[in-house]
Amino acid sequence: MLSEAETLNTIDRDKGNFHFKEDYAYDAGVGLTEETIEYISKVKKEADWVRQFRLKALDVFRRKPNPTHWATKDLENIHYDTIRYYLSKGQQPSRSWDEVPDDVKETFERLGIPESERKFLAGVEAQFDSEAAYSRMKDDLEKEGVIFMGSTEALEKHPEIFKPYFGKVIPTGDNKYSALNSAVFSGGSFIYIPKGVKVKQPLQAYFRINAESFGQFERTLIIADEGAEVTYMEGCTAPKFETSTLHSAVVELVALKDAKIQYITVQNWSNNVFNLVTKRAMAEEGAEVKWIDCNIGSRLTMKYPGVVLKGKGARGEVLSIALANDGQQQDTGAKMIHLASDTSSNIIAKSISIGAGQSIYRGQVHMPKDVKGCKNNTECDALLINTNSRTDTYPAITVTGEGNSVQHEASVSKVSAEQIFYMMQRGLDEGQAMSLAVNGFVNDLIKAFPMEYSVELKRLIEMEMEGSVG
Amino acid sequence: MIPNTLVNNTLNHLEGPSYIEERFSSDPTWVLKERLDAWERFSALAMPTRKDEQWRFATVNRTLLDEVELAMPNEGLLKASTELPAAREALMHFHFVDDVLVTEPEMPEALVRQGVIISSLKDALIHHEAAIRPWLFQNTTELGSGKFEYLHRALVSNGLFVFVPKNVEVSGHIAATYEVTGERTASFPHTLVVAQDHARVQILDSYLTASDAQGSYVSASAHVHVDQGARVERTAIQNTNISTNLFQLDSGFVSRDAEFQSTAINLGGKKARYENQVSIEGSGSNAKMYALTVADGKQEFDQRTFQTHTAPNTFSDLLYKNALMDQARTVFSGLIRVGDDAQQTDAYQTNRNILLDASAEANSLPGLEISANDVKCSHGATTGKLSEEELFYFLQRGIPPRIAKHLMVTGFLEEVTEKMRPSALRAAQNLPSRTWGHPLSSFLAFR
Numbered sequence: 001m002l003s004e005a006e007t008l009n010t011i012d013r014d015k016g017n018f019h020f021k022e023d024y025a026y027d028a029g030v031g032l033t034e035e036t037i038e039y040i041s042k043v044k045k046e047a048d049w050v051r052q053f054r055l056k057a058l059d060v061f062r063r064k065p066n067p068t069h070w071a072t073k074d075l076e077n078i079h080y081d082t083i084r085y086y087l088s089k090g091q092q093p094s095r096s097w098d099e100v101p102d103d104v105k106e107t108f109e110r111l112g113i114p115e116s117e118r119k120f121l122a123g124v125e126a127q128f129d130s131e132a133a134y135s136r137m138k139d140d141l142e143k144e145g146v147i148f149m150g151s152t153e154a155l156e157k158h159p160e161i162f163k164p165y166f167g168k169v170i171p172t173g174d175n176k177y178s179a180l181n182s183a184v185f186s187g188g189s190f191i192y193i194p195k196g197v198k199v200k201q202p203l204q205a206y207f208r209i210n211a212e213s214f215g216q217f218e219r220t221l222i223i224a225d226e227g228a229e230v231t232y233m234e235g236c237t238a239p240k241f242e243t244s245t246l247h248s249a250v251v252e253l254v255a256l257k258d259a260k261i262q263y264i265t266v267q268n269w270s271n272n273v274f275n276l277v278t279k280r281a282m283a284e285e286g287a288e289v290k291w292i293d294c295n296i297g298s299r300l301t302m303k304y305p306g307v308v309l310k311g312k313g314a315r316g317e318v319l320s321i322a323l324a325n326d327g328q329q330q331d332t333g334a335k336m337i338h339l340a341s342d343t344s345s346n347i348i349a350k351s352i353s354i355g356a357g358q359s360i361y362r363g364q365v366h367m368p369k370d371v372k373g374c375k376n377n378t379e380c381d382a383l384l385i386n387t388n389s390r391t392d393t394y395p396a397i398t399v400t401g402e403g404n405s406v407q408h409e410a411s412v413s414k415v416s417a418e419q420i421f422y423m424m425q426r427g428l429d430e431g432q433a434m435s436l437a438v439n440g441f442v443n444d445l446i447k448a449f450p451m452e453y454s455v456e457l458k459r460l461i462e463m464e465m466e467g468s469v470g
Numbered sequence: 471m472i473p474n475t476l477v478n479n480t481l482n483h484l485e486g487p488s489y490i491e492e493r494f495s496s497d498p499t500w501v502l503k504e505r506l507d508a509w510e511r512f513s514a515l516a517m518p519t520r521k522d523e524q525w526r527f528a529t530v531n532r533t534l535l536d537e538v539e540l541a542m543p544n545e546g547l548l549k550a551s552t553e554l555p556a557a558r559e560a561l562m563h564f565h566f567v568d569d570v571l572v573t574e575p576e577m578p579e580a581l582v583r584q585g586v587i588i589s590s591l592k593d594a595l596i597h598h599e600a601a602i603r604p605w606l607f608q609n610t611t612e613l614g615s616g617k618f619e620y621l622h623r624a625l626v627s628n629g630l631f632v633f634v635p636k637n638v639e640v641s642g643h644i645a646a647t648y649e650v651t652g653e654r655t656a657s658f659p660h661t662l663v664v665a666q667d668h669a670r671v672q673i674l675d676s677y678l679t680a681s682d683a684q685g686s687y688v689s690a691s692a693h694v695h696v697d698q699g700a701r702v703e704r705t706a707i708q709n710t711n712i713s714t715n716l717f718q719l720d721s722g723f724v725s726r727d728a729e730f731q732s733t734a735i736n737l738g739g740k741k742a743r744y745e746n747q748v749s750i751e752g753s754g755s756n757a758k759m760y761a762l763t764v765a766d767g768k769q770e771f772d773q774r775t776f777q778t779h780t781a782p783n784t785f786s787d788l789l790y791k792n793a794l795m796d797q798a799r800t801v802f803s804g805l806i807r808v809g810d811d812a813q814q815t816d817a818y819q820t821n822r823n824i825l826l827d828a829s830a831e832a833n834s835l836p837g838l839e840i841s842a843n844d845v846k847c848s849h850g851a852t853t854g855k856l857s858e859e860e861l862f863y864f865l866q867r868g869i870p871p872r873i874a875k876h877l878m879v880t881g882f883l884e885e886v887t888e889k890m891r892p893s894a895l896r897a898a899q900n901l902p903s904r905t906w907g908h909p910l911s912s913f914l915a916f917r
Contacts, residue, residue, distance in 0.1 A: 070523050387810070395835065399834075404854070405853065409849070410849050411848035412838060413846060414843045
């Protein structure tokens with residue numbers, strides 16, 4: 001095992017903070033109008049229904065106000081008319097790293113993507129601004145009928161599979177940002193796992209913002225057919241620009257009868273990114289959906305992964321870790337909508353606020369009249385490191401029906417002086433002791449992540465903790 | 471029936487300023503000014519909608535204020551409808567019928583000598599103007615019902631004023647019963663309690679409506695000021711009939727080393743909105759907020775609470791328990807706010823709901839906003855059914871299901887009743903029952 005100091009030396013703490021000069025073949029310009037959408041649709045050579053879908057969404061986006069009556073006023077600092085909505089080099093996703101343009105390849109190499117692909121992934125997609133630069137899946141999966149491609153390609157090649165579910169789990173009008181995404185979406189992963197196919201290694205997507213004032217709006221739709229199983233991971237980084245950047249994704253998961261989907265996010269955007277993401281899954285009879293959501297970066301994150309438990313005996317789970325440092329607001333949470341009997345859900349959310357950081361848990365659990373025997377368990381724990389750190393908790397729980405039960409617990413605390421004293425008395429300095437205590441706080445949750453991610457996560461947390469004591 | 475000189479003059483159509491100037495012409499000018507000011511604010515504020523965050527999950531009747539009229543009681547016709555249990559053990563009992571005092575409570579001579587004031591609000595404005603002036607109309611709800619609070623302030627005509635000077639302990643409780651007898655009548659009960667440093671006092675407020683008083687509107691307000699080292703307990707029992715629209719907009723202020731316990735028993739009403747905010751503003755202070763609710767039929771209980779900690783070394787504990795039957799609905803929305811300077815705060819908030827029928831609905835929104843780090847704060851919310859195992863145990867002992875369930879609900883609520891003083895609990899137990907099969911107060915365990 002590496003010592004603390006060695007561990008910190010081996011990782012590049014600002015590894016996302018670099019960018020290459022911009023030379024884009026396609027650029028939809030600044031601001032959002034009907035022309036922007038026509039341009040995107042034309043570049044992508046989309047079917048007319050997709051274009052219509054986009055135009056309708058633009059209308060919804062314009063009509064919906066920012067939800068500042070319950071969310072932060074910081075949303076008003078997003079200037080939609082100064083954002084660039086589509087940028088691409090005109091690349092087709094390459095199947096081999098050798099074909100990827102040098103600067104893009106170097107970007108992903110510096111982030112360690114090809115290396116992880118070789119080590120433990122079943123498939124990788126790497127998105128650079130609006131479009132994927134690289135997309136590859138192991139050959140045997142392709143033979144089994146697994147589909148893993150970008151949104152444009154998938155809607156063009158397999159409309160019969162994706163169109164019935166596209167925009168159904170998260171309708172355009174769900175919120176202002178899902179409408180925005182529906183209008184200008186580009187990139188993301190569309191995945192179909194056929195009946196009974198169990199993908200053993202995870203599929204991964206990597207999202208990268210390279211250009212300043214650029215908004216990334218990827219769209220992901222994962223369908224696991226009856227009895228299928230899949231794990232999907234996503235990571236995101238962006239350089240630290242002067243101006244703020246917007247990332248607004250829509251992620252829809254469909255788990256058909258007895259299917260299992262696990263969706264893992266490690267969000268490490270730089271601290272100028274507004275990260276406003278809508279994620280929801282639909283779980284049919286006996287299906288299981290697990291969201292593992294880790295938010296470390298961004299200026300403001302608003303994200304509440306949800307599961308609509310639509311079939312009898314379906315299970316939903318959200319495990320969430322949020323870390324808010326100076327100037328950051330992590331407004332995260334979970335939604336569990338129990339629409340069928342004997343469904344169960346579990347939410348475990350842990351947050352750490354450092355310096356003037358603010359973390360918020362916002363949740364919804366809903367059990368309507370005609371369901372029976374449903375269960376939900378929610379635990380939220382918040383850790384406050386400094387005297388000026390802040391945490392808020394806002395759950396909303398509605399229960400009716402027969403034999404349904406919900407329990408919600410939340411607690412707020414700081415690292416106890418006794419713990420720190422004990423560790424210091426054993427020879428650790430205060431910073432190390434604090435870091436260890438914080439790692440202990442999130443340890444149960446981190447264990448739920450795949451090994452490679454949990455190591456990375458622990459390091460990220462250690463880095464964020466640096467300088468927070470004293 | 472009470473003759474009403476304002477026929478067809480509902481609250482929304484009232485010529486506020488001229489009505490206020492005429493009806494309250496004998497008020498001191500500063501009170502009159504407050505009333506007119508409040509009326510203006512009331513008129514300027516829009517009716518809340520469910521889209522307002524503070525009205526989430528609530529059923530809002532947009533035409534509520536078009537449906538009720540002001541009581542203009544003929545004092546000669548009024549008398550207490552029943553001998554009330556709250557009266558029996560009270561040190562003093564104020565019984566208001568349609569906002570008119572119908573009893574003549576006598577103040578013990580010893581308390582008069584110590585400078586204690588226990589008076590109806592109306593008399594206090596005449597005889598104790600200097601004592602009441604710093605406190606009256608000083609506080610407004612922050613929990614969403616501002617419009618209704620201003621209306622209350624503009625039109626309140628009576629209530630209870632208790633002022634306990636430094637180091638005086640009032641033994642036994644002071645009771646006020648507010649009863650409405652008129653149909654579609656508005657009533658504005660007001661309780662104002664000031665306990666100066668190290669004083670002690672207990673208050674018991676009861677809100678009732680006569681069974682034939684259909685569609686009344688009761689907008690009660692209670693403000694309790696607990697100065698340094700003082701101790702105040704206030705219990706509010708609400709058992710209005712099931713056609714009543716009720717608001718209870720309460721606030722408490724707890725200074726250094728002071729203690730305040732607020733307990734609510736909620737049984738009646740068609741829609742009952744209860745806003746309870748306690749400001750914990752002195753180091754070493756301690757606030758407790760307890761409530762139990764038994765909801766059945768189509769009743770809706772909408773409870774909003776707020777625990778604000780602004781000083782270090784403070785403690786607060788909240789426990790709201792709801793038992794729901796039939797198609798009843800409850801909303802519990804609570805918030806603990808711990809300010810930057812309130813280090814070493816312990817604050818707790820618990821909401822427990824038990825659903826006895828499949829069509830009952832419990833909503834729970836327990837919230838925390840914490841800006842200090844050296845704190846112990848937690849909240850918990852649970853909603854569930856009666857335990858099958860416990861029920862099985864009763865049945866296996868030969869106790870029929872109906873009685874077993876009754877006992878289990880009684881047991882569920884006992885966690886709140888055991889925190890009440892026996893005298894307050896007895897008052898609740900002996901409440902006149904409403905029109906249904908069994909008196910709800912039978913759920914309140916004897917001790």
